[in-house]
Amino acid sequence: MDNLIIVNNPLVQRDVTYLRDKETKEYQFRLALKRIAYSLAIEISKTFKLEEREVETPLEITKGFSITRQIVLVPVLRAGLSLVDSFVEMIPQAKVGHIGLQRDEKTLKPVDYYYKAPKNLDISHVIILDPMLATGGSASAACKFLKDRKAINIIMASLIAAPEGVLKMKNEHPDVLIYTAALDRQLNEHGFILPGLGDAGDRTFGTL
Ligand code: PRP
Numbered sequence: 001m002d003n004l005i006i007v008n009n010p011l012v013q014r015d016v017t018y019l020r021d022k023e024t025k026e027y028q029f030r031l032a033l034k035r036i037a038y039s040l041a042i043e044i045s046k047t048f049k050l051e052e053r054e055v056e057t058p059l060e061i062t063k064g065f066s067i068t069r070q071i072v073l074v075p076v077l078r079a080g081l082s083l084v085d086s087f088v089e090m091i092p093q094a095k096v097g098h099i100g101l102q103r104d105e106k107t108l109k110p111v112d113y114y115y116k117a118p119k120n121l122d123i124s125h126v127i128i129l130d131p132m133l134a135t136g137g138s139a140s141a142a143c144k145f146l147k148d149r150k151a152i153n154i155i156m157a158s159l160i161a162a163p164e165g166v167l168k169m170k171n172e173h174p175d176v177l178i179y180t181a182a183l184d185r186q187l188n189e190h191g192f193i194l195p196g197l198g199d200a201g202d203r204t205f206g207t208l
Pocket of ligand 1: 202
């Protein structure tokens with residue numbers, strides 16, 4: 001699928017294995033997730049535009065670069081919060097918006113309960129953060145929310161994606177590139193990703 005980029009270096013593959021393992025404790029789960037998020041941030045940063053600027057070293061003036069476009073991270077509450085710290089460490093100038101979406105466990109449809117984002121989304125690089133792309137309902141709703149508020153340049157960062165969700169995004173938001181650490185096999189009848197890692201939010205925050 002051409003809307004999907006799989007980020008899979010050996011460190012990521014090892015860490016995805018930690019995430020999948022049901023014996024992995026919360027603190028190990030959080031650390032593995034944090035490390036994967038660094039790799040995602042690096043990969044996504046390849047889409048950022050650089051501007052040249054002069055920099056004066058202690059010895060002479062030389063050419064340097066800066067990222068001038070505003071970067072807005074938008075974690076989808078709650079599980080998306082688990083990716084924020086790593087992205088902010090890698091992109092310290094980033095602003096952070098929040099979208100609260102909860103998947104209704106019966107209908108599997110996302111229900112929104114919170115939204116707050118910085119201004120000027122139309123001239124920003126917007127990166128949606130959500131570890132799970134299952135049916136794609138939440139990701140698609142998050143994109144619509146942001147597009148309704150004038151965002152144009154949107155990227156999705158996830159840890160695990162199901163083909164069903166990637167396809168839904170391709171149909172509904174073909175302009176949005178998805179970066180993920182693993183493309184899994186399928187969804188089960190409850191909308192859980194197989195083989196997956198369970199529920200990232202519950203495993204991160206210990207609410208199993
Ligand atoms: C999970 C996950 C995504 C969504 C993915 O959130 O973090 O937001 O489900 O499913 P979808 O692709 O089918 O929409 P959940 O509703 O469990 O809330 P949480 O973040 O509070 O755990």
